[in-house]
Amino acid sequence: MADRVTIGRVFRAESGRSVAALVAMFGDLDLAEDAVQDAFAVALRRWPDDGLPPNPGAWITATARNRAIDKVRRDARGNELLRTVAMEHREGDTMPDDRLRLIFTCCHPSLAPQSQVELTLRLVCGLSTAEVARAFLTTEPTMAKRLVRTKHKIKAANIPYRTPSDTELPDRLRSVLTAVYLTYTTGHGQAGSFPDLTEEGIRLGRTLRLLMPDEPEVAGLLALMLLTQARRRGRTDAHGELVLLRDQDRSLWDPELIHEGHRMVRWCLRRNEPGRFQLEAAIAAVHADASTFQDTDWGQIVALYDQLLTVAPTPVVALNRAVAVAEVHGADEGLAELDRLALTRYYAFHAARAELLDRVGSAEDAQHAFRTAVALAPDGPERRYLTRRLAQVTSSARPPSARPNRRAGA
Amino acid sequence: MTYYLLRPGRAVQGPPMSDEQMQQHVRAIRRLEEEMKSAGAWVFGGRLHDPSTATVVQADANDVLTTDGPFAETKDHLGGFYLIRASDLDGALNWAGQVSALIGASIEVRPFVDELTS
Numbered sequence: 001m002a003d004r005v006t007i008g009r010v011f012r013a014e015s016g017r018s019v020a021a022l023v024a025m026f027g028d029l030d031l032a033e034d035a036v037q038d039a040f041a042v043a044l045r046r047w048p049d050d051g052l053p054p055n056p057g058a059w060i061t062a063t064a065r066n067r068a069i070d071k072v073r074r075d076a077r078g079n080e081l082l083r084t085v086a087m088e089h090r091e092g093d094t095m096p097d098d099r100l101r102l103i104f105t106c107c108h109p110s111l112a113p114q115s116q117v118e119l120t121l122r123l124v125c126g127l128s129t130a131e132v133a134r135a136f137l138t139t140e141p142t143m144a145k146r147l148v149r150t151k152h153k154i155k156a157a158n159i160p161y162r163t164p165s166d167t168e169l170p171d172r173l174r175s176v177l178t179a180v181y182l183t184y185t186t187g188h189g190q191a192g193s194f195p196d197l198t199e200e201g202i203r204l205g206r207t208l209r210l211l212m213p214d215e216p217e218v219a220g221l222l223a224l225m226l227l228t229q230a231r232r233r234g235r236t237d238a239h240g241e242l243v244l245l246r247d248q249d250r251s252l253w254d255p256e257l258i259h260e261g262h263r264m265v266r267w268c269l270r271r272n273e274p275g276r277f278q279l280e281a282a283i284a285a286v287h288a289d290a291s292t293f294q295d296t297d298w299g300q301i302v303a304l305y306d307q308l309l310t311v312a313p314t315p316v317v318a319l320n321r322a323v324a325v326a327e328v329h330g331a332d333e334g335l336a337e338l339d340r341l342a343l344t345r346y347y348a349f350h351a352a353r354a355e356l357l358d359r360v361g362s363a364e365d366a367q368h369a370f371r372t373a374v375a376l377a378p379d380g381p382e383r384r385y386l387t388r389r390l391a392q393v394t395s396s397a398r399p400p401s402a403r404p405n406r407r408a409g410a
Numbered sequence: 411m412t413y414y415l416l417r418p419g420r421a422v423q424g425p426p427m428s429d430e431q432m433q434q435h436v437r438a439i440r441r442l443e444e445e446m447k448s449a450g451a452w453v454f455g456g457r458l459h460d461p462s463t464a465t466v467v468q469a470d471a472n473d474v475l476t477t478d479g480p481f482a483e484t485k486d487h488l489g490g491f492y493l494i495r496a497s498d499l500d501g502a503l504n505w506a507g508q509v510s511a512l513i514g515a516s517i518e519v520r521p522f523v524d525e526l527t528s
Contacts, residue, residue: 110499110519157521158412160498168500 002047011040014057015126016207020098021061023105023161026068029151033123035068036060099124100211101161103204108159109175115150116179117186121200122147124207131195135186173212177221177277180204184225189380198232201225216271220278223264227284230257242381246293258288279308298327315343323352331359347376351386358393366393413453413522414502416492421515438512446494451505455492 022032039060053059106120121127133143164172187197205222212218234248265285268278283304290296305321326334335356343349354369370390377383446452464479496502506517
């Protein structure tokens with residue numbers, strides 16, 4: 001039986017393709033969006049009695065197309081457009097998958113990164129405006145306004161509806177991949193919420209993988225998301241508190257996702273065109289490979305971070321590398337690496353420093369660093385974790401000693 | 411076709427150019443402008459004199475007040491601009507990228523509301 005939940009699921013799975021097909025026919029985002037929304041409303045009325053049509057996706061596209069034609073017919077200037085549509089798309093034609101064009105338009109680098117994600121969620125993933133609003137912790141009217149502004153820019157600036165040429169592709173693809181990863185990471189801190197943006201990010205990753213099967217960075221991004229997702233259940237305890245990688249119960253990790261992620265990382269290795277996402281996925285794969293934290297092949301991880309630094313030379317990558325260095329060569333080496341970084345406004349820098357200071361027995365400096373980390377951390381599980389750690393090192397601290405001070409950012 | 415204004419931001423100040431370098435620079439700009447023309451992208455463009463040559467006019471109900479310009483409140487003074495047409499934003503961005511590389515400044519690309527009439 002086709003209940004509302006089933007219809008909603010089918011709709012979300014199919015609507016991106018329908019919107020993309022309608023934009024290809026009519027060249028208008030708003031018209032396509034509204035028409036597909038109308039088709040959904042019709043489905044909600046009819047499917048509970050009639051049951052699901054044999055090909056729900058084609059049904060939605062055909063219904064939306066008829067709605068759009070009705071709408072255009074009411075507009076005097078639409079006749080020319082209608083003739084073109086009628087010529088190019090006869091009933092019963094198999095629709096080409098236009099989602100790639102839609103994704104490249106929604107994630108055009110001339111749009112702000114968050115606007116790219118919002119519009120992609122609305123048009124490609126088929127989330128309602130209210131759902132996109134909820135994902136970004138804002139109200140529906142505010143989100144509606146933001147979506148209108150983004151679509152207005154696409155129309156006014158004439159952002160094209162096509163996949164980029166070969167020369168444009170690297171820049172454009174980077175923008176798309178970043179938007180998809182931003183979708184995923186936005187959902188990361190919101191476990192168990194609906195809409196689950198981690199799932200939407202992975203779904204987008206799978207769609208891209210299907211539509212661009214030869215792009216190693218597409219595979220790398222999907223692998224990274226799958227391998228990160230695999231550890232999701234181990235990352236928080238029963239009270240929703242953060243559990244660090246070293247303390248996670250690895251039996252909670254999802255073996256199927258790990259298997260799929262590993263297969264994709266191996267495919268990337270054979271391609272031998274390393275990029276940012278592939279290297280991050282490879283690092284995640286090494287972690288997923290280890291049955292215990294101690295078994296982790298840290299030497300391999302440092303080597304991968306070295307490579308990552310050459311393609312993405314950011315202080316945050318260097319920070320993660322320093323943490324891995326500490327596992328291979330000891331906490332002192334790690335601290336020496338950290339002290340070379342200009343990250344004194346970043347809580348994770350102080351947190352990493354605090355852990356290593358605690359390990360080398362500089363309790364007082366560790367406390368100081370944890371205190372700074374707590375002050376800089378955003379509200380949430382990470383700050384609560386750091387607060388607990390601060391309390392631990394404070395209670396186990398010996399009286400102030402004559403140790404030389406090791407303060408950050410000197 | 412969409413019409414776009416290409417407007418440079420502040421240039422990164424390099425070492426002053428020799429006369430020879432300046433002439434080469436101007437020739438390179440002319441070449442790019444010729445390319446815009448032969449590609450059908452060129453509508454209009456030009457360099458402006460120094461802001462100290464500007465005059466500001468302000469009309470109110472009774473009078474027109476003329477003062478020494480430029481606008482006191484603007485920080486970035488327009489040194490010149492291009493007005494181009496392109497089939498879409500990507501086409502305009504391509505030209506903007508070439509202009510930016512030549513003049514060493516970022517370029518704001520902004521669409522016009524309607525097709526221009528001339």
